[in-house]
Amino acid sequence: MPQPTAPTFQEIVFRLKQYWSDRGAIIQEPFDTEVGAGTMCPETFLRVLGPKPYRTAYVQPSRRPADGRYGDNPNRLYKHMQLQVILKPTPADVIEQYMGSLEAIGIDLRKHDLKLEEDNWESPTLGAWGVGWQVMLDGLEITQFTYFQQCGGIDLELVPAEITYGLERLTAFLQGVDSVYDIEWTQGVKYRDVRYADELQYSVYNFEVADVPTLWKLFEIHEAEAQRLLGLYAAAGDEGVDAQRRFPLLAAYDHVLKCSHLFNTLDARGAISVTERVGVIGRVRTNAVAVAEAWVAQQALEVAVKEAA
Amino acid sequence: MNLLLEIGAEEIPDSMLNGALEYLGAAVGELFKQHQLGGEKIRTDATPRRLVVRAEGIAPRQQDTEERVWGPAKGAPPAAVAGFAKKQGVEPEALGLLSDGKVEKYTCVRQIKGQTALAILADALPALVLRTPFPKTMYWTGKGGVRFIRPIRWIVALLDDVVIPLEIAGISSGNESSGHRKLGAARFPVTYEDYEAALRRNYVILSAAERRERICAVTTKFRPDEALLNTLVNLTEWPTPITGSFDESYLDLPKEVLSTVMRYHQKYFSVDGADGELAPQFVAVTNTDGDPDGLIRHGNERVLRARFNDARFFWDADQKKTLEQRVADLGSVTFQAKLGSYLEKTQRMDELALHLLLYVASGGKPWGEEELKQAKVRYVFEPASIEFRTVRASHLCKADLTTELVKEFTELQGVVGGLYAHVQGEPDDVAIAIYDHYKPVSMEAPIPRSLPGQIVSLADKLDTLRGCFQVGLIPSGSKDPFALRRAAQGIVRIVVEGRLRLPVFTLLEGNRQLEEFFADRVRHYFREIRNFAYDEISAVLASGWDDLVDVEDRLEALRAVRPTADFEPLAASFKRIRNILRQANFAGLGDSLNVKLLEPGPEAELYQAFDATRAACREMTDYRSRLERIATLRPKVDTFFDRTLVNAQDPAVRQNRLTLLHTMLAEFSTIADFSEIVTNSQETK
Numbered sequence: 001m002p003q004p005t006a007p008t009f010q011e012i013v014f015r016l017k018q019y020w021s022d023r024g025a026i027i028q029e030p031f032d033t034e035v036g037a038g039t040m041c042p043e044t045f046l047r048v049l050g051p052k053p054y055r056t057a058y059v060q061p062s063r064r065p066a067d068g069r070y071g072d073n074p075n076r077l078y079k080h081m082q083l084q085v086i087l088k089p090t091p092a093d094v095i096e097q098y099m100g101s102l103e104a105i106g107i108d109l110r111k112h113d114l115k116l117e118e119d120n121w122e123s124p125t126l127g128a129w130g131v132g133w134q135v136m137l138d139g140l141e142i143t144q145f146t147y148f149q150q151c152g153g154i155d156l157e158l159v160p161a162e163i164t165y166g167l168e169r170l171t172a173f174l175q176g177v178d179s180v181y182d183i184e185w186t187q188g189v190k191y192r193d194v195r196y197a198d199e200l201q202y203s204v205y206n207f208e209v210a211d212v213p214t215l216w217k218l219f220e221i222h223e224a225e226a227q228r229l230l231g232l233y234a235a236a237g238d239e240g241v242d243a244q245r246r247f248p249l250l251a252a253y254d255h256v257l258k259c260s261h262l263f264n265t266l267d268a269r270g271a272i273s274v275t276e277r278v279g280v281i282g283r284v285r286t287n288a289v290a291v292a293e294a295w296v297a298q299q300a301l302e303v304a305v306k307e308a309a
Numbered sequence: 310m311n312l313l314l315e316i317g318a319e320e321i322p323d324s325m326l327n328g329a330l331e332y333l334g335a336a337v338g339e340l341f342k343q344h345q346l347g348g349e350k351i352r353t354d355a356t357p358r359r360l361v362v363r364a365e366g367i368a369p370r371q372q373d374t375e376e377r378v379w380g381p382a383k384g385a386p387p388a389a390v391a392g393f394a395k396k397q398g399v400e401p402e403a404l405g406l407l408s409d410g411k412v413e414k415y416t417c418v419r420q421i422k423g424q425t426a427l428a429i430l431a432d433a434l435p436a437l438v439l440r441t442p443f444p445k446t447m448y449w450t451g452k453g454g455v456r457f458i459r460p461i462r463w464i465v466a467l468l469d470d471v472v473i474p475l476e477i478a479g480i481s482s483g484n485e486s487s488g489h490r491k492l493g494a495a496r497f498p499v500t501y502e503d504y505e506a507a508l509r510r511n512y513v514i515l516s517a518a519e520r521r522e523r524i525c526a527v528t529t530k531f532r533p534d535e536a537l538l539n540t541l542v543n544l545t546e547w548p549t550p551i552t553g554s555f556d557e558s559y560l561d562l563p564k565e566v567l568s569t570v571m572r573y574h575q576k577y578f579s580v581d582g583a584d585g586e587l588a589p590q591f592v593a594v595t596n597t598d599g600d601p602d603g604l605i606r607h608g609n610e611r612v613l614r615a616r617f618n619d620a621r622f623f624w625d626a627d628q629k630k631t632l633e634q635r636v637a638d639l640g641s642v643t644f645q646a647k648l649g650s651y652l653e654k655t656q657r658m659d660e661l662a663l664h665l666l667l668y669v670a671s672g673g674k675p676w677g678e679e680e681l682k683q684a685k686v687r688y689v690f691e692p693a694s695i696e697f698r699t700v701r702a703s704h705l706c707k708a709d710l711t712t713e714l715v716k717e718f719t720e721l722q723g724v725v726g727g728l729y730a731h732v733q734g735e736p737d738d739v740a741i742a743i744y745d746h747y748k749p750v751s752m753e754a755p756i757p758r759s760l761p762g763q764i765v766s767l768a769d770k771l772d773t774l775r776g777c778f779q780v781g782l783i784p785s786g787s788k789d790p791f792a793l794r795r796a797a798q799g800i801v802r803i804v805v806e807g808r809l810r811l812p813v814f815t816l817l818e819g820n821r822q823l824e825e826f827f828a829d830r831v832r833h834y835f836r837e838i839r840n841f842a843y844d845e846i847s848a849v850l851a852s853g854w855d856d857l858v859d860v861e862d863r864l865e866a867l868r869a870v871r872p873t874a875d876f877e878p879l880a881a882s883f884k885r886i887r888n889i890l891r892q893a894n895f896a897g898l899g900d901s902l903n904v905k906l907l908e909p910g911p912e913a914e915l916y917q918a919f920d921a922t923r924a925a926c927r928e929m930t931d932y933r934s935r936l937e938r939i940a941t942l943r944p945k946v947d948t949f950f951d952r953t954l955v956n957a958q959d960p961a962v963r964q965n966r967l968t969l970l971h972t973m974l975a976e977f978s979t980i981a982d983f984s985e986i987v988t989n990s991q992e993t994k
Contacts, residue, residue, distance in 0.1 A: 073622055075615050090449060092462060095319060099490065109491045113595035113605045115544060116357075118322035120445065131447045131459075133320060138608025139575055139593060147447055147460075159449045178611065 005106065006175045009185045012105050012167065013059055016083050019104045020057035023097060025085065028058035033254055034261040037062050037123075038084030038164060042253055045126060048088055048148055049292055050299045051157045057085045059167070063261065065268035068203035071196050074179035078202045079195070081167040088160035090147065098145065098163055102137075106174060113138050121146045124281050125260055127153035127289045130162070142170050152292020206268045215269070219262040226255035226287045233294050245301055249294050256287045310426060310469045311501040312337075312348070312364040316438055316477075317463035317487055319358070323543035325458055326355040329441050336437050337362050344429050345371055354515045356546045358487070360441075361515065363501070367468070371423030380404065380415035390415055427468050434466065435477045450478055463487055467501055489513050489546050492598055512598060513546040520548050524594050527552065531578035531592040532568075541576060545596040552580075553610045554590045559617045562624065565724045566714070570616045573720055577613070623713035631733050632726060635708035642710055645791070647780040651707045654772060661768040662703040663688065665811065666696060669764070673810035673856055692736070699761040702742035705730060706765055709743075723747040749799050752838060756803045763807045770796040771816060778823040797830040804857045805834070814855050831857065835864060844987040845871070851982035863980050866932030871986075875940040882946045883983035886970045889955055895967045902972055906965040911949045918945040919973050932980055939977050 007015065017027050031041035038044060038060035047054045060082050068078030087094060095116070099109060116133035121144065123129070132146035144164045148156055168180040168191070175183055181192035229252035236243040263280055266272050272280060314337075321329070330353040341348030341364070349366040380393035383406055394401040397417050404415045439455055446456040455478045466473035466482035475482045485496045486504075488511025499507045505515050514520050520542045527550035541548065559567065564587045571577040571591050582588035593609050600606055639651040648654070663684050667676045687694040688701075709715045709726030718725075727744020731737070738761055745757035746765040757763045773796050777783070784793050804811055817823045831854060835841045841864050849863045870876050907913045922942055926935045955970070957963040977983070 069622075073619070075619065089451070090460075092460075095490075096495075111600075111602065111604050112608070113597050113600075114491070115596055116320035117544065118320075118324075131445060138605045139577075139612040140608060147449055149447055155452055157452045159447075159451065173608065173611075176607075176611075178614065 006184075007106055007171075008187060009167070009171045009183050009191065011186075012171055012174070013081075013083065015105050016101060016165065017057060017059075019101045020055075020085055023055070025055040025057040025087075028056050030058060030060050033257045034063050035060065035257055036064055036260065036264055038082040039123065039128070039162065040126065040257060040260065041084070042250060044084060044086050044162065045128075045151060045288075046250075046253065046292070046295050047086065048151050048156055048160045048162075049154060049296050051303075052299070053158065054086065054088045054160075057083065059083050063202075063264070065202070065206040065265045068199060068206055068268070070203040071181070071192075071199035074181065075169075077168065077180065077195075078199055078206070083165040083167055085163040085165075086160050087163070089158040090161040094161045095145075098135075098143070101163075105170070107137070116145070119144065125263075125284050125288060126151065127285050127292070132162075137173065140169060140173055142166060142173065152295075153289045154292055154296060206265055210265055210269050212266065212269055212271045215262050215266050215271070219259055219266070222255040222258040222262065223283060223287065226252050226259065226291070229255070230287065230290050230294065241301055241305065244298060245305070247298065249291060249298060252287075252294075253291045256284065256291055259284050259287070310367045310369055311467075312362065312367055312430070313465060313467040313499070313501045313504055314362045314434065314438075314473075315463075315465035315486055315499075315504075316360045316461060317358060317465070318360070318457070318461050319459040321355070321357055321360070321458050323357065323540050325443055326357075326360070326543045329360055329443065329458070330355050332441050333360060333362050333438075336440070337364060340429075340433055340437060341367065344424070344426075344433075346426050346429065354517065355543070356513055356515065356520075357544060358490075358546065359513075363504070367426050370425040371429075373423050374421045376419045376421055378417055378419050379409055380417075383413040383415070385415070427471060427473055430466070430468060430473045431475045434473065435475050438477055454478065463496075465499060467499075470500060486511075489596075492547065514548075517542050520545060524548050524550050526550070527592055529580055529590060529592050531580050534572065534578060537572060537576065537578065541594040544576075545594060547596060547598055548594050549597050549599055550592050550594050551600050551606050551609070552590060552592055553577075553606045553613070555610060555613055555617065557589045559621075560587065560589060562617065562620055563724075563728050565721060565728070566620050566624070566718065567617070569718050569721050570620060571613070573718070574616060575609070575613060577609075619717065620714065623717055627712040627714055627729065628732070632705045632708040632729055632735075633733075635711045636704065638711045639707055642707075645776070645780075645782070647782075648776040651710060654776075655704060655707050657772050658703045658706075658765070658768040659700050661772060662700050662764050663696060665764050665767055665809075666699055668811050669760070669809050673812050675812075675815075695760065698736060698738040699742065699764045701735070702730075702739045702746070702761050703765045703768055705735070705739070706743045706746045706769070749802055752798065756799075756806050760807070763803050763809065767800055767803055767809075767811075770800050774800075774823060774827075775818060775820070778820050778826070783822060783826070793826070794830065797827055798834060801827075801830050801834045801857065802838075805861050808858050810856055810858050812855050813857060828854070831860070835860075839864075841868060842871075844985055845981070848981035848983060848985035851985055852979055863932050866936050867981050869933050870936040870940060873937070873940060875943040876936075877986065877988045879940050879943040879946065880983040880986040881988040882943070882950065883974060883977075884986075884988070885950065886974050887984040890967060890971055890974070893955075893967055895971055902968050903961075903965050906962055907969070908953065908962070911945070911952045912966065912969070915942075915945045915949040916969060918942055919969075919976075923976055926977075936980060 021027050028043050031043065035041055038058070041060055043056050043058060047056065061079050062082050063079045065078060067076050069076045091097065099114070103109060115136045117136055119134040120131045121129060128148065128151040130146040130148040132144070134141045135143035135145055142165065146162045148160050148162060150156065168183065171183045172180055177183055181190065181196065183191040185191050185194050229248065233244065233247045233249060233252070236247050263284060334351050334353040338348070338351050347366050347368040348364045351362065351364045354361045378397060381389045390404065391401050393415060394404055397419060399417055404417050406413050407416050439457065441457070443458040446458055448454045448456050449460045457478070461478050461480055463485065464475070464477060464480050464482040465484060465486050466475055467484055472482055472484055484498050486499045486508065487496060488494050488508065493511025493513060497507060497511060508515050514523070521538065524538065524541060529552040567587060568579045571579055575593070577591040577593050580588045580590040580592060591613065595605055597605065636652065636655065639655060642651045644651045644654045663681070667680055667684055684696050688696040691697055706723065706726055709722060709729060712725060712729070714725050715722050723746050724744055727740050730740035730743050738759060741759055742757065742761035742765050745759070745762035746769055748755060748757045748766060757766050773791065774793055777791050777793055782791060803809065813827070814824065817827060828850070831850070832846055835846050836843060845864060845867050849860055849867060852863070854860050904916070907916050919942065922938055925938050929935045929938065955963070955966050957966060
């Protein structure tokens with residue numbers, strides 16, 4: 001039952017961005033390093049830390065090597081698009097606002113069945129967890145809604161709401177198509193035209209071609225660089241406040257994200273045994289948690305310096 | 310006066326509503342009692358967005374009370390007396406002089422005004438609400454803020470038509486509730502009397518029973534599923550069921566896969582066709598007032614189609630590798646860090662399955678190396694043998710853990726293995742045993758259908774139990790991450806209901822903690838599932854429980870004989886015998902009964918009756934006849950105790966009497982320790 005007036009993929013993105021922009025969100029562009037989810041971007045992972053209120057929304061292409069299906073499966077993608085919204089602190093009418101966003105893209109909620117079903121979220125790699133729901137629309141999970149409680153192992157000062165829309169699913173629902181590849185990206189252009197090559201080629205790479213020793217080597221290089229930077233930051237404490245204030249923790253975090261993506265690729269390649277898994281995740285987490293802690297301290301320095309001035 | 314308390318929250322997980330209500334009802338009742346406020350007909354209700362307590366007959370205020378206050382002793386300086394009077398708010402002249410039992414003191418009576426119900430409730434309710442126990446709470450007002458299951462967004466707190474002034478998590482109480490998120494008003498005033506009707510006008514059905522009726526009113530006959538029904542009742546404020554359908558071609562997929570997708574992933578009820586087979590239909594429950602354009606049905610059908618396509622994709626992909634080929638891959642699937650991989654577990658299970666078969670064949674008796682060797686030969690060379698069918702199933706049963714279908718639908722582990730074994734040409738017995746080997750999945754669910762299935766299931770569970778206890782992963786309190794209680798319970802059920810004669814203590818490898826843990830499960834099974842009386846179970850287990858089939862037989866016999874006239878008095882006599890022997894510090898060993906020392910009359914008659922009963926019992930094969938026969942001893946025992954002094958003057962006679970009693974007790978305690986039976990003269994249970 002395709003809806004004649006259904007918005008295109010990019011129109012949905014425009015409308016959601018506009019909607020959240022109207023509600024005070026900074027519209028960010030996608031982060032430029034591979035991530036498995038919008039949560040991992042610094043705009044979420046680092047911004048939710050500390051006492052500073054923040055609102056942002058951005059589309060994040062999210063890469064999950066193990067989910068690739070060579071472009072054959074109508075519902076599963078190596079790289080899918082999330083629209084990520086962070087509202088910190090959470091406004092009291094957050095769910096009403098969220099429902100408003102669905103109406104903004106043309107869903108008449110009086111004619112559909114919306115349920116919030118318990119679904120708590122946890123990311124062992126990020127030392128993060130929260131409670132919330134999966135939002136079900138006529139039996140389809142369209143959004144993950146999470147009240148963050150901890151990030152980088154740190155109890156959050158202000159509890160943010162994270163709203164993550166699965167853009168392909170949402171669009172397929174609105175356009176009434178059974179395969180994400182049949183989604184109309186913009187008039188006359190299908191999702192298949194834009195993305196099929198990504199799905200096929202990365203599936204081949206992740207499952208067949210990626211060189212395991214090279215990936216391990218890269219993992220170790222990025223891990224070492226993250227650790228080197230974290231060590232330097234700690235040492236910078238001796239050189240005084242300014243040295244720490246200007247220290248590139250953001251760069252350290254980039255290297256942590258690289259590790260996370262390399263881990264996912266190795267995993268898809270079948271190169272990580274179940275026993276090793278926990279250990280490797282632990283290595284990534286150790287650095288993610290260390291960056292989070294350093295970031296909170298660095299932000300506190302900033303506040304202290306401003307107050308002193 | 311009437312109380313209405315409504316805690317309005319964001320969607321509370323369905324499984325947590327009932328527990329919260331249980332607590333709130335009890336806590337409010339306790340509050341009324343503690344403050345002597347009366348209060349009756351406490352009712353609790355919930356929907357996903359509200360926890361509600363209502364009560365009637367609350368006293369507007371507590372009774373006033375008086376309290377005598379003691380001041381300084383007579384003869385104290387006037388300033389001290391004046392100070393006391395001032396503190397009590399009276400003139401010094403108004404103070405009396407009374408003895409407090411020792412000395413005379415200045416004193417007065419203080420009036421304590423009863424507090425109003427309004428004040429008490431305003432003061433107590435916030436903390437009471439926040440103490441609601443939830444398995445996982447959150448904070449939302451900022452670090453260190455209050456914790457609850459989900460954010461509280463409004464509070465209705467009314468005593469008759471007065472708002473009880475209180476605040477929880479920054480939300481002030483009022484008289485405004487909130488309706489269905491889409492169909493009702495966001496805010497509307499309510500009164501105690503009009504509350505349910507006002508909710509209904511705003512598309513919220515407060516009564517869970519009524520929501521359930523609305524769901525069950527659907528004309529499509531769906532497969533009953535109480536747990537799913539409860540979930541859906543607690544997931545909706547205005548439930549409306551709809552019937553959808555799917556393409557018949559999906560019926561090629563195993564029905565287990567289809568119903569799992571519907572049940573666990575979509576929360577749909579399956580529908581049976583006229584032939585009793587799965588029909589290409591489902592019932593979904595919406596939180597709406599209808600689906601006139603069929604949009605919701607269409608959406609749900611589309612989602613289900615995608616899910617089924619996924620399942621088909623996985624099914625086809627999995628066939629590229631047989632279970633046999635997958636066994637080796639289990640080497641990289643961890644069972645438990647300290648217990649190795651699933652491949653290692655499989656190897657242990659294969660061996661254990663063979664041992665269990667040997668015990669079953671021998672009736673629980675030990676067997677030797679030679680028997681084991683022969684069994685192995687049959688396993689290797691005789692595909693029709695029970696050994697082959699069982700150990701083959703054991704060998705393949707965990708291989709489905711590496712399949713895509715099980716990774717996607719973990720609740721189908723075992724079932725998928727069984728289905729794959731079938732299509733890959735394994736014998737039916739093997740496929741069925743694999744399919745069943747996680748059974749029983751609950752207390753009520755069936756045990757594996759066949760002997761191979763029962764043996765593989767036992768081998769799996771026993772291996773888990775032994776392994777976990779060996780490395781110290783022992784359940785404590787509510788913590789049981791490896792579901793060891795369920796595993797042990799499953800073993801008890803399979804052994805008893807499958808009537809498998811197995812030496813339990815040998816299988817538990819002499820691990821005391823494990824034996825204790827297991828004994829608890831045995832008691833629990835016979836008490837809760839089989840409804841045997843507590844004391845009957847204690848009596849029977851005290852006589853040994855190495856063979857659980859035998860335990861069941863003895864329990865059945867005991868239960869049958871218990872109501873007969875002679876039984877309980879005889880049990881009381883046995884208890885007396887036990888006490889006499891204990892008080893006499895009777896060792897019982899060495900001395901055999903000397904018939905010549907028996908006193909003619911009651912003692913000799915008792916001995917003769919005992920001797921005859923013993924002989925008769927040894928001829929009998931069933932416990933019930935034996936117990937009935939033993940019960941006939943009662944008059945002789947009674948007469949003996951009435952007329953004979955056990956503590957005879959002559960030590961030899963005395964020793965001989967004790968020996969008689971001991972011999973009798975030992976002889977008949979192999980069925981049950983009768984002294985454990987709670988008799989009429991004692992408290993029952």
